[in-house]
Amino acid sequence: MDPAHDVPLYLVLPFAILLLCIAVLPLAVGHWWEHNKNKGIVATVLSLPVAIWLLSTGLGHKLPHTAQEYVSFIVLLGSLFTISGGIFVDGDLRALPRVNTMFLALGAVLASVIGTTGASMLLIRPLLRTNSERKHVVHTVIFFIFIVSNCGGCLTPLGDPPLFLGYLHGVPFLWTLRLWPVWASVVGALLAIYFVWDTIQIKKETAAALKSDVEHLEPISVHGKLNFLLLIGVVAAAALVPEHLWFVRDGAMLALAAASMATTSKDVRAKNAFSWGPIIEVAVLFAGIFVTMIPALMYLEMHGASLGVDTPQEFFWWSGSLSSFLDNAPTYLTFSSVACGLNSTPAVPLSVDHLGPLLETPTGPAFLRAIALGSVFMGANSYIGNGPNFMVKAIADSSGVKMPSFFGYMMYSVGILIPIFIIVTFLAF
Secondary structure (H helix, E strand, C coil): CCHHHCCCHHHHHHHHHHHHHHHHHHHHCHHHHCCHHHHHHHHHHHHHHHHHHHHHCCCCCHHHHHHHHHHHHHHHHHHHHHHHCCCEEEEECCCCHHHHHHHHHHHHHHHHHHHHHHHHHHHHHHHHHHCCCCCCCHHHHHHHHHHCCCHHHCCCCCCCHHHHHHHHCCCCHHHHHHHHHHHHHHHHHHHHHHHHHHHHHHCCCCHHHHHHHHHCCEEEEEECCHHHHHHHHHHHHHHHCCHHHHHHHHHHHHHHHHHHHHHCCHHHHHHCCCCCHHHHHHHHHHHHHHHHHHHHHHHHHHHHHHHCCCCHHHHHHHHHHHHCCCCHHHHHHHHHHHHHHHHCCCCCCCECCECCHHHHCCCHHHHHHHHHHHHHHHHHHCCCCCHHHHHHHHHHHHCCCCCCCHHHHHHHHHHHHHHHHHHHHHHHC
């Protein structure tokens, strides 16, 4: 039997164990887990069995391919992190519910223009600074992850990696703009819930905290403006350089990040409390995730057609559920492949290599719409559902905001997001 068609289910265990470590170890051995070296040890130990199995079964070619995807992933995140870290939004607004809601609304729009990572890295620090006098801030960061780091990014291929991957595979660039009614409904619902929540939370603040918030008002000013041009350069490289020239794209992004480091004053980064810790943490953990998830994705690709997924609602929930814990870009392609299989005919065979013809079939557009929305929206369900989630958490932690544990965060996502997604299931498909 071809080894590519014989993936033992037990090889999914390293991936599951790594997720469990991310969830449990910060609680069980928090001080030990704080060191990125120890995270690297765990990720390496769990990745080795997968790498050995791939090499011994003739599937070793998947490792360089995964390594290239991982490098591109980290280069994109790292470039956006570096450049946005050179933009310092000075000043301190009043941390009122309407001000915080405006921050989140702005982030929702920017997420589809400069990507969820770019928008997250640009806005999380000024939002935290605005709320620095308040004690009850955790809910604000959680809604920031929901809206800016995920749900806001579904209007263009630049917004989120799965949509960009779809664009590279033949989906027209402007096709995702058709998702705007669902985008507006979900983002609008989350903003409304947040405004009510924050209105309740601000009443719990002490008189001293509210007085301090008023006393520390400063007008807004922006430093490091050249970085906006460099940020546009990263977006252009991601959008315009063909995938087969990934090394050119990644090189351009690294050059733009280096230009940011060279041209931005150290004072600006110091005021931003810029450090490499958050991106190093993401790089270490996702190195293990990228390797250990290979068997999980292979198993899904082999058995996806037998899952019985044949309605838009099922595509929405299957792609979304897996995107909550797996990399949402390959999950998007996997279910797009299933959709192609359902719509293929002997006369018109369809392939995930070019998704354009799928959009010309009777059910193809509805399937792809559901896959896109599920992959983007449900990346908010866990800290590892989308790259910016963990980065925002790390930045908030380093700023003194005690963020919930892995499962603690999911209590928020299950309680807030899942009911909204259930409504979307009935209204959007």
